[in-house]
Amino acid sequence: MAGVEEVAYHGTWKIVECVSVAGVVEITGIEGTEFVLDENGDVSWQVPDAAEPLPFFNCETYEVCPPAGTEPGLLKFIGTYAGHVVEFKVDISDDLMLLTYEKCCMLQCQKVSPGPRKEESPYSFLGALDEGFFSDLNLRASSGREFKVHSTILKLSAPDMDWGGQVTPLTGLPEDVLSVTLHFLYAECLPRGLTEDTAQRCLKAMGKMPGFAKFGQLCETFLKNTALTQQMKTLVGDMHTCADRINDLFGRSIEENSQEPVILDGTIWVNPARLCYTVRQALREEATACVKLVIMCDLFAKRKYELSREERYEIMKYVKSRIPIFLKQLLKLLTTIKAYLQTLTQAQRGDIAAYLVPEMETILDTMSRFASETKIALEQAISTSNDAVLEKGEKADKCKKTGVGDALGRTLKHALHLKELKKLKHFHERTTSSFLHLRQKRMNFNMKTQPDKVRSVSQTLSHLVNEFPSFVLRLSEIIVALDDKVTWKEWKYLFKMATSKVSWGLAKVQSHQSSLQPMIEEMCDIVRSEQFNSSLVTLGLRPPADTSLSTTPGKESVVGSTAGAKAGAKPGAKPGATKYAQLSCVDSLCVPPNASSSCTARRCLELFRQAAGTDMVFEVVATQEGGDIVIDHTGSSHDSGARAEAAGGGGREGGEEEEEVVEIRAHRVILAAQCDWFRRALLSGMKEAINRKIVVHDTNPELFRKFLESLYSGCLDTSGLSAEQLADMMTLCDRYEMDSLKHICEFELKSHLDEDNALCLLNLADHLNSRSLRDWALSYVVDHQHLQDSDVFDELPDHLKDEVQDAIAWQGLECRSHSGRGAPLETRSSLSSLSEVDEMVANIDITREQGLDLSTSSSSDDLPFVEDAARLETCIRELADIVGETVPREELTRIALAADYDVNRALNFFFSS
Incomplete structure (x- = not known):
């Protein structure tokens, strides 16, 4: 089959129903089975536990044969039953594929995603083991070498062991055995470069100890x-x-x-x-x-x-x-x-x-x-x-x-x-x-x-x-x-x-x-x-x-x-x-498991919810207009509609505002191991590190708690989140540099695009540099041109307005070209090209274009043009409180402008520079 035609088959498919010859939908047990057809000709299966093992579930290769004359197209699953081929007649249309076998039945399959399932990131705490930050235990090997470890992580990985006793477990083991064992406790896998001799000694020393059954199985499989x-x-x-x-x-x-x-x-x-x-x-x-x-x-x-x-x-x-x-x-x-x-x-x-x-x-x-x-x-x-x-x-x-x-x-x-x-x-x-x-x-x-x-x-x-x-x-x-x-x-x-x-x-x-x-x-x-x-x-x-x-x-x-x-x-x-x-x-055997299959990740999430053994606190400043926020004993907010505002407090027009501080307790070593932003902040020697406290503005306490849960568990559960909550979560992920979680929010927001939020999401994606969401939102706006007449469109930045209008103009050219010559232009490619051009223009140093000279300006009042001087002053004041008075005001002004008055983003720029 030609490559262009075969692309339609690539992606993740789910069997949604099985129809008999008589046209009756029956429950077979294989519903929910997912299979991935990738561009390399490989097929992989994810079969429900209760499903009957059918012959083609063991196939690893597939081949697509196009229709020939009156003969229908075929989808062949190859490699099972001694090289036999299982052939299905196939009919594909957009996101629906019908597979018919002989005169037996028809499988209706729905495309889940346009490509293979996104693999989760491996879940481990190896960074904490390698760098030794926030360690509270020392384990000594028989050779005398000491390993800096963390009782919090060891209790998660081996809860059956007594890590608080007078004699610390694992002390006195041979150095290579102790090193391999700790690698397993922090990553649930074996280290690369492991030798058979060391694996055999690990199996002999640790295989029968309580809580180390999986470690013994890994060593046996390795051998x-x-x-x-x-x-x-x-x-x-x-x-x-x-x-x-x-x-x-x-x-x-x-x-x-x-x-x-x-x-x-x-x-x-x-x-x-x-x-x-x-x-x-x-x-x-x-x-x-x-x-x-x-x-x-x-x-x-x-x-x-x-x-x-x-x-x-x-x-x-x-x-x-x-x-x-x-x-x-x-x-x-x-x-x-x-x-x-x-x-x-x-x-x-x-x-x-x-x-x-x-x-x-x-x-x-x-x-x-x-x-x-x-x-x-x-x-x-x-x-x-x-x-x-x-x-x-x-x-x-x-x-x-x-x-x-x-x-x-x-x-x-x-x-x-x-x-x-x-x-x-x-x-x-x-x-x-x-x-x-x-x-x-x-x-x-x-x-x-x-x-x-x-x-x-x-x-x-x-x-x-x-x-x-x-x-x-x-x-x-x-x-x-x-x-x-x-x-x-x-x-x-x-x-x-x-x-x-x-x-x-x-x-x-x-x-x-x-x-x-x-x-x-x-x-x-x-x-x-x-x-x-x-x-x-x-x-x-x-x-x-x-x-x-x-x-x-x-x-x-x-x-x-x-x-x-x-x-x-x-x-x-x-x-x-x-x-x-x-x-x-x-x-x-040397790759940490994904978060969804990690026992440590599940225990870690439970530890956060119990708030046991915490050593730091988040203060989430929640602003509520004319109302109260109800806090339970765990520190979570029950008012899901509360919205955090920018630092600086009340006194805004439109009604009275009350600020409530919601405390959420956490564990430094877990946050530092899972998030580079928190690791830098907690190891910087600044106020956050000394006080073991981070103040969080501009977010909802419930949403921030969910964000922390995703850090602890390695998974972000987006079920039940509205488009507004996903957008806020995406902003949080961008602020704290969690790109993997940010991409999940970005992908989920695609299914929430509608006429009410398309322009807002376009603006958000542009602000957060989310290319995929930006292109999806732009395409949606182009397909719904009446959105240009809305008040939200008037509030967009000028460069986004111009881009939308240019994209609409390109679509008009494409339509005329298609009707005149029959050679359609690739509209989506045009939109992507426009995005790249606009992004390049947006990255030009705006201060140089506007003639700003920050080296000689000592106050925001001296600037020839500032959209919101009050927000700038507030941001500079909060930055000075955090980083100290020794940092020049000119530097703080530059960072605040670059961060668009967002204190957390400004701190991110400061600590990463």
């Missing part, structure tokens, strides 16, 4: 994933080693286009017996490499869900990076064989052909026997699959009265079993055809006289010599163009499909092992390799020779393949080291 990583690296390393041995078997390598003469004397090429032995050895190495490849594919297919998506991608990238090396090894082999074969005389080729005749007879007999046994095993597999399909069909007939969700699951699974049966039958047909062809070749070859057999083999060798140059050239071109030919998206698809199909084929062989056992044993006799035999034991295709080795397959494969890796390792190399690219499958 398991590290073993998986090492196993994958070792398997690839073993395959490289096999390829190197094959190259060594055929003598000194000869580079492409080498002018050096090829010397045959003393080589295997003049001795047919040695050459045949070498070929047998090379085939043994190749068989060993192939079975290791099967282990790797099966290992990935079975254990990929234990890893995060990023770690699975790491394995795919690692394997992809190995392909050019394998191809270069193959190119080296083909180049060497080509050089020697072209040097052979006709007589020498005849000697080799004469020696190969009995070998060819043996090879044809063995291959015919293998083909016959494979054919018999396939017939048994087909018979078993047929019985399974019939049994499932009978069960489906008995359950016809169940819901459409069950019907969908049964239909999908039945269809996949039919596809599996079809695949087996197709493979059986190809095997039968190959068997007949091979038997005919064998009969023809055996009917020939000895001279004819020699001539036939000699002609085959000559044909091979003639074809080798083209093989080598083609392989060289593939190596050069590999990255261009196979994109990352294509490689992911190929790797997932290949590994799943190999794993499926292995499962079929394992399920019919009894009929294939004679063939497997004969293969072992032919290959006669310890690594080959141990690899078959790992795959479960052969019983272990020694019962003492009968452990888990993972351990066997590690033992079996590590020996091969050591054989090819460089002297002095570290254990587990490899000359090939590194691989990591433990990254997800």
